[in-house]
Each structure stands twice: as structure tokens, then as C-alpha cells.
Amino acid sequence: MKLRTAAYLLAGSALLNLLGARLLDRLGLIEGLLSPSGARLVVLVPVAVVFYAARFFAFFVAPGLLLGAAAATRQRPENSPDLGAANPQPESQKLL
Amino acid sequence: MLRPHGETNLRLGLATGGARILRWRRASCAAERAAFRVELARSVAHDVSTRVGSERFHTGSERFDGEWAFGTYLMAALGLGQVALLHPEERARFVPAMEQSVARLVARETNAFGSAAWGNVGLEHLADGHGHGYLGYANLALSMLRLLHHETPYASLSDELTEALARRLAAAPHALIETYPGEAYPSDMAMVAGSIALHDCAVGAPARAFMPAWRAEFSRYIDADSGLLYQAASAESGRTRDKPRGSGTAISAYALSFASPELSRRLFAGLRRQSSSLLGFGMMREYDAGQVGDGDIDSGPVFLGLGVSVTGFSLATARLQRDDQLFASLYRTVNLVGAPIADANGSHFMSGGPLGNAILLAMTSADPNFSRHCRPESS
Numbered sequence: 001m002k003l004r005t006a007a008y009l010l011a012g013s014a015l016l017n018l019l020g021a022r023l024l025d026r027l028g029l030i031e032g033l034l035s036p037s038g039a040r041l042v043v044l045v046p047v048a049v050v051f052y053a054a055r056f057f058a059f060f061v062a063p064g065l066l067l068g069a070a071a072a073t074r075q076r077p078e079n080s081p082d083l084g085a086a087n088p089q090p091e092s093q094k095l096l
Numbered sequence: 097m098l099r100p101h102g103e104t105n106l107r108l109g110l111a112t113g114g115a116r117i118l119r120w121r122r123a124s125c126a127a128e129r130a131a132f133r134v135e136l137a138r139s140v141a142h143d144v145s146t147r148v149g150s151e152r153f154h155t156g157s158e159r160f161d162g163e164w165a166f167g168t169y170l171m172a173a174l175g176l177g178q179v180a181l182l183h184p185e186e187r188a189r190f191v192p193a194m195e196q197s198v199a200r201l202v203a204r205e206t207n208a209f210g211s212a213a214w215g216n217v218g219l220e221h222l223a224d225g226h227g228h229g230y231l232g233y234a235n236l237a238l239s240m241l242r243l244l245h246h247e248t249p250y251a252s253l254s255d256e257l258t259e260a261l262a263r264r265l266a267a268a269p270h271a272l273i274e275t276y277p278g279e280a281y282p283s284d285m286a287m288v289a290g291s292i293a294l295h296d297c298a299v300g301a302p303a304r305a306f307m308p309a310w311r312a313e314f315s316r317y318i319d320a321d322s323g324l325l326y327q328a329a330s331a332e333s334g335r336t337r338d339k340p341r342g343s344g345t346a347i348s349a350y351a352l353s354f355a356s357p358e359l360s361r362r363l364f365a366g367l368r369r370q371s372s373s374l375l376g377f378g379m380m381r382e383y384d385a386g387q388v389g390d391g392d393i394d395s396g397p398v399f400l401g402l403g404v405s406v407t408g409f410s411l412a413t414a415r416l417q418r419d420d421q422l423f424a425s426l427y428r429t430v431n432l433v434g435a436p437i438a439d440a441n442g443s444h445f446m447s448g449g450p451l452g453n454a455i456l457l458a459m460t461s462a463d464p465n466f467s468r469h470c471r472p473e474s475s
Binding site for chain 2: 017021025030031051055
């Protein structure tokens with residue numbers, strides 16, 4: 001995975017985590033889950049699933065991906081930078 | 097140069113390592129936890145001021161809706177009191193909020209769930225009544241208020257309720273008074289005993305003569321194999337009902353810390369064996385190994401044997417027993433799933449709701465040194 005992609009994933013999941021928490025707080029997650037009204041659940045459950053997926057990804061996966069991509073970039077030869085399209089890696093050196 | 101598999105391993109390793117490094121810094125930092133506790137107390141105080149009646153809850157049972165509103169005011173009062181003890185500079189802010197919480201807790205409408213079950217208002221029949229074991233919870237909040245504000249307008253109610261519960265508990269042949277007609281719960285009795293002891297600590301009264309016998313009789317409800325407390329029993333025969341459960345054990349270990357540190361430690365020893373941890377994130381099992389059971393109104397949801405209530409309540413006992421490792425692991429989980437957020441009224445856990453936030457405030461602020469605030473007996 002490219003460094004830039006990993007950075008976008010981390011930033012995106014962190015943003016979803018922040019905004020999702022605010023949105024669910026405003027929607028009243030617990031009151032909604034306790035409520036017998038199915039209409040609220042239709043909105044709450046998908047938002048909660050996306051929020052927790054983003055939260056777990058942001059804290060447990062994305063940092064590792066970013067560090068892994070950064071480490072891989074440092075270990076590549078200087079003339080084949082990970083972010084630059086000008087000097088693409090030979091097919092044989094492409095990893096993952 | 098790295099080979100493809102080598103890089104894959106590196107990435108996976110870093111992903112795991114990154115996760116381990118980033119395991120909730122807040123959970124491992126006591127100073128940040130203390131600051132968050134004050135912010136959570138501000139938020140809970142705001143909840144109390146805006147009223148959290150039974151209409152906020154929709155469990156499908158009027159009794160449970162009422163119990164949850166009652167529980168919110170109870171835990172808010174305990175938590176605000178404990179935070180005021182831990183942070184004396186916040187006393188002026190939190191004691192009035194605590195008093196407001198107690199006012200709602202003892203209000204007729206908040207106790208309607210118990211009045212409906214008994215056919216009378218428990219707080220209006222203290223001298224001649226019986227049962228109403230749930231009043232031990234209200235009394236614990238009153239006792240905590242008394243500890244912080246000796247001259248509170250609720251002082252006489254605190255005295256009367258304590259004496260009524262003490263009379264009923266002393267007369268109980270099997271250490272139980274009924275919470276509702278035909279229903280008795282050892283964990284409710286732990287709350288009754290804890291509330292009496294905290295009241296006596298707050299007013300400087302000597303220990304009750306019946307307490308040693310009560311403690312000995314109460315011990316029969318601790319399962320010898322698991323060390324957990326049976327969830328229900330018969331007040332008439334003393335025969336146990338239901339199974340030994342983590343949620344009742346954890347809240348009892350907290351309540352009994354005011355009445356019997358030895359019993360509280362014993363319950364914690366059983367509870368400690370129910371802890372489970374993955375990558376430093378801890379949870380507690382509701383049932384002992386080899387026993388299965390569903391979640392209910394006491395345990396909250398139970399997933400793969402791990403309970404929500406027992407995990408939250410165990411925060412307090414871990415703090416009281418100074419088990420920092422267990423406390424930190426449970427706190428990490430609460431932080432991860434609870435999703436703390438800040439707003440103008442303080443900070444709270446997004447997924448807590450009014451009851452969850454009040455419980456977490458009370459459980460994360462339990463004070464192992466509360467007895468240094470007791471009034472000397474001579475005064």
C-alpha cells in the first residue's frame with residue numbers, strides 16, 4: 001500500500017470516528033436502541049455499524065498500515081519513490 | 097531488500113504493534129483520567145438538572161423504566177459525591193447537584209415502580225412498614241450526601257430511613273428483606289448494609305450490634321466454587337434462586353466496601369477470576385466458567401459470556417482493591433466502546449446514555465479512602 005493511500009485511510013477513518021460519535025450522540029444511540037420504535041433503529045443501526053467499524057479501523061489498523069507504508073518507502077531504493085509516479089518500480093519489485 | 101512475504105509480515109506486525117502502542121493512552125494515564133472524571137461529573141450534573149425521568153427509558157417494562165430513572169439519580173448522587181471527595185475544590189459545584197439528584201431520587205414519581213409493587217409508598221411508611229429493600233439504594237445516596245453535607249435538608253430522612261432499614265435487616269432471619277413482594281436479592285441487601293454503615297460513618301455513630309451476625313449469615317449467599325454471589329434468594333427460607341452472577345457480585349463488592357471490607361475483598365477475589373483480556377482490553381464474565389445464561393435487566397447484554405454491567409461495576413471494585421491492572425484494562429474497553437466526547441456541559445461517553453454515564457462516574461470514582469472523611473464517634 002502506498003504511503004499516501006495509508007494516510008488517507010487513517011485521516012478518513014479518524015474523521016468518520018469523530019463525526020460519527022457526534023452524530024450518534026445527537027441521535028441518542030442508547031435511547032434509540034431501547035426505544036421500541038423501529039423507525040429510529042433503521043437510521044441508528046447502520047450509522048452505529050459504520051461508526052464502530054471506522055473507530056476500530058482508525059485505532060487498530062490504520063496506524064499500522066501507515067507505519068508499514070512509511071517503513072517500506074524508506075527501504076525502497078532512492079530512485080523508486082513510493083509516492084512518485086515518475087519512476088515506477090519494475091514489475092518484479094512490486095510488493096503486495 | 098525485503099521479499100514480498102517479509103514486507104507483508106512487517107506490515108501486519110506494525111499494524112498490530114501500532115495498535116498496541118496506541119492502546120488508549122488516556123487509559124494508562126491517571127492524571128488524564130482524573131481530569132476526565134471531573135468533566136464527566138459536570139456532564140452528569142447537567143443531566144440531573146435537566147431531569148431524567150422514566151419517560152427517557154423504553155425497556156418494555158414500567159418497573160424497569162422506573163428502576164433505570166431511579167438508578168440514574170442514585171449513581172449520579174454517588175458519583176458526584178465521590179468526585180467531590182476526591183476533588184475538594186469541586187465541592188461547591190457538585191454538592192448542590194448531588195442534593196438535586198437526591199431530591200429527584202426520593203421523589204414520589206421516581207419511586208412509583210416500588211410503590212406499585214407494594215401498594216404503598218415505602219418512604220411514607222418507614223416506622224411501620226416492611227420490605228421495600230430497593231430503598232437501600234436511595235439510602236446509600238442519602239448517606240453519601242450526609243458525608244459531604246452534614247446539615248443537608250435531607251438529614252432527617254437519612255436518619256429515619258437508615259433506622260427503618262436497620263430494624264428490618266436486624267429482624268431478617270436469613271439476612272434478606274424483600275425488594276418486592278416475594279422477591280429478595282442479596283446484592284440489594286449489600287446496598288442496604290452499605291448504606292447503613294456509610295450513614296453511621298457520616299454521623300459518627302458506633303457500629304451496629306447486629307452487623308457481625310448479618311455478615312455471617314449473608315456469607316451463605318456466596319457460592320463456594322466460584323466465589324460469586326447468588327443473584328436471588330428467598331427471604332423466607334434463605335434458599336438460593338438463580339445462579340451466582342458477576343453483575344450482582346460486582347455491585348455488592350462496591351456497596352459492601354462501606355460496611356465490611358473483608359466481605360468486599362472476598363467477593364472481589366471471586367470476581368477477579370471472571371476477568372478476560374485481549375490485547376490489554378478487559379471485560380468480565382457474567383457467569384462462572386461452565387455455566388451459561390442469557391442477559392437480563394441486571395446484566396445488560398451478554399456476548400460470549402462477557403457482560404456489560406459486570407464490566408462497568410467491576411471498575412469500582414478494582415479501584416477499591418487497588419488492582420490497577422484490572423482497572424486499566426476495563427477502562428480501556430469502556431473508553432473504546434463508550435467513545436468519550438466533550439461538549440459545553442463537560443465530557444461524557446457517547447454510548448452511555450444518562451444511566452450509563454452516571455454509573456461510569458460512580459464506578460470510576462469509588463474512593464478506597466472514603467473512611468478518612470467519617471466523623472469521629474465522639475462528636
